[in-house]
Amino acid sequence: MRYLSLAVKNLRRRVVRTALTVAGVGLAVAVAVSLGGFVLGYRAAIDRSIDMLGFQVMIMAKGCPYEAATMMLKGGSGLLYLPDDSYAKVKGDADIASITPVFVGIAQKEAGSIRDEGSEKTFTVVDGVDVPSFLSMKPWLKLKTGPGYDGGKWFGPASKDEIVLGYEIAEFEQRKVGDSFYATITPAGKPDPVRHEFKVSGVLERTGTQDDGTVFMPIDAARAAFNRPRQLTILGIKLKQFNLFTMREFESRWLKLPEVQVVSLQQVKNTLIGLVATAQTMVAAVAIIAVVVALIGVINTILMSVYERTAEIGVMKALGARRGDVFQLIWLETLMICVAGAVVGSIGAWVGASLVERAIKSLADFGVSGSIVRITPGVVGYAVLGAVILGFFAGLYPAWRASSMRPVEAIREGA
Amino acid sequence: MRKIMALVAAVSLGAPQGAWAAIGCTLSNPAQDLKYLFPEMTSYKEELKEFHSLKNGKELFKNLKERLGSDLDPIYETYETPYTLYSVYKGKAKVGIVHGVNVPGKGGVIQVFLSTDPDSAAIRRFFFQRLESPAAKALREKTFRAQFEGMTLADFYKHDYYAAVEPGAQADKVGRIAPPKLDASGQPDYDASLRGIRKNLILLDLFVYGQRFEPFFEKAQKAMSAGKR
Numbered sequence: 001m002r003y004l005s006l007a008v009k010n011l012r013r014r015v016v017r018t019a020l021t022v023a024g025v026g027l028a029v030a031v032a033v034s035l036g037g038f039v040l041g042y043r044a045a046i047d048r049s050i051d052m053l054g055f056q057v058m059i060m061a062k063g064c065p066y067e068a069a070t071m072m073l074k075g076g077s078g079l080l081y082l083p084d085d086s087y088a089k090v091k092g093d094a095d096i097a098s099i100t101p102v103f104v105g106i107a108q109k110e111a112g113s114i115r116d117e118g119s120e121k122t123f124t125v126v127d128g129v130d131v132p133s134f135l136s137m138k139p140w141l142k143l144k145t146g147p148g149y150d151g152g153k154w155f156g157p158a159s160k161d162e163i164v165l166g167y168e169i170a171e172f173e174q175r176k177v178g179d180s181f182y183a184t185i186t187p188a189g190k191p192d193p194v195r196h197e198f199k200v201s202g203v204l205e206r207t208g209t210q211d212d213g214t215v216f217m218p219i220d221a222a223r224a225a226f227n228r229p230r231q232l233t234i235l236g237i238k239l240k241q242f243n244l245f246t247m248r249e250f251e252s253r254w255l256k257l258p259e260v261q262v263v264s265l266q267q268v269k270n271t272l273i274g275l276v277a278t279a280q281t282m283v284a285a286v287a288i289i290a291v292v293v294a295l296i297g298v299i300n301t302i303l304m305s306v307y308e309r310t311a312e313i314g315v316m317k318a319l320g321a322r323r324g325d326v327f328q329l330i331w332l333e334t335l336m337i338c339v340a341g342a343v344v345g346s347i348g349a350w351v352g353a354s355l356v357e358r359a360i361k362s363l364a365d366f367g368v369s370g371s372i373v374r375i376t377p378g379v380v381g382y383a384v385l386g387a388v389i390l391g392f393f394a395g396l397y398p399a400w401r402a403s404s405m406r407p408v409e410a411i412r413e414g415a
Numbered sequence: 416m417r418k419i420m421a422l423v424a425a426v427s428l429g430a431p432q433g434a435w436a437a438i439g440c441t442l443s444n445p446a447q448d449l450k451y452l453f454p455e456m457t458s459y460k461e462e463l464k465e466f467h468s469l470k471n472g473k474e475l476f477k478n479l480k481e482r483l484g485s486d487l488d489p490i491y492e493t494y495e496t497p498y499t500l501y502s503v504y505k506g507k508a509k510v511g512i513v514h515g516v517n518v519p520g521k522g523g524v525i526q527v528f529l530s531t532d533p534d535s536a537a538i539r540r541f542f543f544q545r546l547e548s549p550a551a552k553a554l555r556e557k558t559f560r561a562q563f564e565g566m567t568l569a570d571f572y573k574h575d576y577y578a579a580v581e582p583g584a585q586a587d588k589v590g591r592i593a594p595p596k597l598d599a600s601g602q603p604d605y606d607a608s609l610r611g612i613r614k615n616l617i618l619l620d621l622f623v624y625g626q627r628f629e630p631f632f633e634k635a636q637k638a639m640s641a642g643k644r
Contacts, residue, residue: 112443112545114528115451116557148490174491174517174524182522182547195549197522 003325007332010305018337021301025341025387026348028294031287033349033375033383034356039280041357041374043273050265052209054137055100055236057247058263059090059254079104081231086257090235095250097240098136103128103219104233105226107183108193124169124183126215128222130157137236141211143202148176152202160221162201168212170203177202183215187227196225291386294341295394302334302398313402314410327403334395335388342387346380439463439497440515440526443544449513452530452540455505464498464622475621482617482632484575485610488519498618502533509533514619515544518611521603523547527611529619536624537567541612550601554608559595568616572631579635579642 011018061080087101104127111122131154135141143152143164155162165175175181179200186193198217206212223229239246251262306313313326349356357373442448449459466472476494480487487493501513515528526544531537541563543555553559566588574589583590597605620628 109523110545110547110551112526114442114448114542114544116542116555172524174488174519176490179519180522 003329003332006329007336010309010329010333011336014305017301017304021297021337022341022344024297025294025338025390026344028287028290029342029345029383029387030349030352031283031290031345032386033346033379034353034373035280035283035287036379036382037349037353037373037375038283038356038360040376040379042372044374045372046269046273049209050269052138052140052207052211053236053265054238056239056242056265057237057250058265059086059235059237059257059260060233060263062259062261079106079233081228081233082235082260084230084232086260087232087235089257090237090254093250093253095239095241095246097238098133099238100133100137100236101130101219101232102134102234102236103222103226103228103231105185105222105228107185107215109183124215125210125213126183126185126217126222126225128219129216130219131155134236137238138211140207142205144205149203150177152177155201155218157218157220159201159218160224161196161198162217162221163198164202164204164216165200166204166212166214166216167206169215170200175200175203181215185225187225189227194225291390295390298334298337298391298394299397301337302330302395303401305333306330306398306402309402310405310410310413313405314407314413317405317407318411323403326405327399330399330402331395334398335391338387338391338394339384342384345387346383349383350375350380439499440517440528440544441499442501442513442515442528445501449501449503452513453503453505453511455510456503457506458504460502460504462500462502464500464618465496466494469621479614479617479621482572483610483614491517491519491524498622500622503530511539512619512623514615514622516611516615516618518607518614520546520548520607521600525604525607525611527608527615529612529615531619533623535567536616536619536627537565538563538612538616540564543608546604546608548601548604550595550597550604553595553597553601554605556595559593562592563612568613568620568628569631571613571616572628572635575635576631576638579638 059082061082081103087099090096091099104125106123107126108121109124111120113120135154143149143154144167145152152164154164163181165173165181170176173181177200181198181200182195183198184193184195198215204211217225220229223231239250247264247266251264254260254262316326353373353375357371360372445459445461450456466476469475473494498514498516502509503511503513510533511530512533513528513530515526518525518527523545525546525548528542528544529538530540530542532539541560543551546554548554570588574587577584577587577590581587585591594605620626
């Protein structure tokens with residue numbers, strides 16, 4: 001306790017210098033905490049996004065997702081499709097617990113513009129689904145209720161003009177149950193787009209996933225609208241037993257279909273994590289540099305403090321202070337700076353998490369929805385522990401230096 | 416690489432297209448859009464207006480419904496809906512006000528914007544930001560939109576007055592507006608657009624112009640009540 005109050009007193013002698021050193025440590029800790037939060041949050045976001053797809057395995061046309069990616073990023077000419085009979089062939093597989101066919105199309109929408117020359121086009125994703133099998137994959141999809149949404153229901157398989165809207169697109173277009181919804185679709189092989197007027201039969205509760213921005217319609221109606229009556233985009237599959245072995249078996253069985261790829265969502269997870277690994281390594285490098293700079297700053301500050309107090313340390317030793325006493329005092333000062341920096345940095349990272357998230361998202365599309373920075377007590381705990389270890393090592397040299405001073409020489413040098 | 420792209424896309428497929436806007440109505444690119452509307456602009460100020468932050472907000476919200484003459488959408492035109500007001504400056508002089516509202520159209524939301532004179536409250540320009548409709552081309556026609564230039568909220572209240580006491584009066588500017596050529600499918604969006612202009616002007620009168628057009632509303636109300644009797 002005596003050491004603690006002495007250390008506080010010493011640090012308060014040079015308030016600005018101490019504050020700047022704490023700020024340096026705080027900055028390094030904030031970077032480290034934000035990075036940790038990003039790694040954790042991004043993995044959780046990938047898990048959530050993929051789990052919320054509802055499938056474990058997808059069968060799709062080769063190249064199809066590449067086209068989809070292009071379309072997602074800058075618009076495009078069209079997705080690639082599976083032949084309709086793929087569904088009939090695959091659905092009898094003994095390893096399949098459930099399977100749902102999905103047709104994905106891109107409908108045009110008017111983008112907002114105030115220019116006299118009119119607006120540009122944007123697009124929205126239309127999923128043609130078979131409701132019973134689709135909902136068995138995604139049992140969490142619920143229709144909104146309450147004023148404006150009461151009476152909402154999923155469309156029947158034979159319905160031609162009914163749609164269900166994801167939460168966000170309904171809000172964006174300000175649609176309620178029973179309202180109309182315009183979407184412009186260019187049928188395959190036809191030159192001119194056709195404006196369709198659909199009836200909103202239901203609006204989904206928010207899911208925090210890609211489904212919030214999707215227009216759902218009966219699979220046959222979607223295929224008819226896009227003039228692809230015998231095509232599919234994805235077969236979403238849940239296996240009875242999902243492990244590496246059954247997945248490999250399943251994959252080798254169905255890769256024999258022409259122009260088909262079998263993708264496990266575990267692969268998607270790993271690939272997405274791998275894709276951002278480079279970025280994470282770079283940020284980690286920045287964090288390490290920040291930590292090293294902070295470490296040098298702390299050593300420098302404490303050394304300066306030791307040199308300024310050379311005479312004082314000499315007097316302390318002349319009055320009976322042992323080497324261990326001086327060592328402990330200086331070491332404690334270093335630790336206190338590092339712990340204070342850790343606290344400040346953790347608070348800063350926690351407060352600025354949304355800002356960091358916005359900055360990261362503005363740099364690149366990470367392919368997932370929802371929050372990608374998650375600062376947990378565990379992350380903060382590791383950061384504080386790291387700062388204590390930093391303080392432990394940073395304090396060694398100045399403390400050794402101070403404790404090794406000979407009293408008479410120190411008093412003479414410091415005078 | 417192809418496989419990687421494939422996997423990434425598989426997750427991205429159908430991801431929400433960016434953050435959907437809030438329920439309020441804002442310009443997509445304020446700096447660019449305002450410069451387009453006011454080439455002389457040197458700066459602008461963006462203010463958020465909400466009924467609950469106004470004195471007598473509840474009463475003013477009730478007034479909006481009365482003055483609009485139609486029901487407000489219970490989900491998308493609520494007491495909590497925020498409104499964004501842009502004040503445009505040339506140097507220190509305020510040269511214009513820009514304000515937009517959402518109104519439900521037949522097949523999607525319609526965003527009706529007005530730029531008004533800061534002193535006279537007259538419409539300088541009426542334009543759409545989002546409008547998906549079979550009538551979109553006709554409604555976006557410059558000649559149609561230009562008919563509203565110079566009008567104020569008083570003209571809309573006068574229209575109510577004339578409709579009650581002297582239908583077809585020459586002085587009824589709103590009544591003399593020539594609608595664009597539309598088929599039946601475009602009519603609801605035409606009506607929604609007119610409602611949007613009126614709603615926009617009422618809100619501007621509440622937020623900016625100190626309810627200066629109230630006497631016209633009261634006169635119209637009296638005439639309409641007398642007409643009913």
